[in-house]
Amino acid sequence: MKIGILGSGLMGGKLGQIWARSGHDVTFAYARNHAKLERLAAECGGHAGSVAEAVEGADAVLLAVHWSRVGDVLDQAGDLAGMVVLNCCVPLDDSNSELVVAHTSSGAEELAKMRPDARWVSCFSTTPSESFFPVHERKGQDTPPHVMVYGDDAGAKQVAFDLIRDIGFEPQDTGGLRNGRYVEPFAMVSVELAYVQPGPASWTYRFEKLR
Template identity: 70%
Template structure:
């Protein structure tokens, strides 16, 4: 699968590297440093380019930038008509302390309103990037940790689910995109558990219905 990674931080860098290890055609884009994109591509056996080059003909696009940068990256990405966009952005303030959107609307819904012809899926924002490598290393073990997924396009969620399984998680259906109104605050809980409490940041979760 051809995947565009828009964002060169821990989230985008780690997922792009692991998807490349699975055999996907990964292109890294969007960084203040071209050298960083070059390193990510070299170390992953992937490629790098401009945002426009990365999204062209991409079968999946990962949006993994700080909330303050979404307008800029969307402008460079264009309309993304018909393309599957996996959004892992949480709408945080500049200090990464508080949500700037919430309860009656979500960051995911705002992004979808800005690019309504793209096929949006919200995922990967409820587990810290530090968990991805250990989950990937244990991907053949069961039970797998869950990863919440919400979106309005069934086919797009199927694409997201396949890529989530490649990392080693089981996708957990969380309903339509409006569920992101509650998922994004939950992401703040997982961040507190990962970074604010003892035990290290490689945090995962799993929900089970008891019978």
């Protein structure tokens, strides 16, 4: 699968590297300097390019930028019509302490308004990036932790499910994009549990229905 990574920070950089090592054709794009993209690509056998190059011909795109950069990266990406776009952005203010979209809408819904012809599905926004490599290293050995996935396009969700399993997680279907109103605030709980409470930041979660 050809995957474009729009935003090559902690989230996009780590997910892109794991997908590349899993056999996908990954292009890293959108960083402060091209040298970072080149380094990421060299470490995993991927490619470095512009946003337009990452999007062109992609089977899926990962949007992984700070909320303040969403407008800029979407301008460079174009209309994304018909494209599966995985979104892991949380709509945070510049201090990363408050949601700027919440309760009556969600970041997921706002993105769908910005690019209504894209096939949006949100995932990984409640999972610390520090868990990605440890989970991948344990793939197939332990009961996998969950990643919440929400979107209105069933086919796009299936693409996301497969890519999530490639990392080593199990997808937890969390309904439609509207449920981002409830999932995105949970990301703030993830921050507390991963970065504030004692212990490593490689925090994961798993939901179980008891019989």
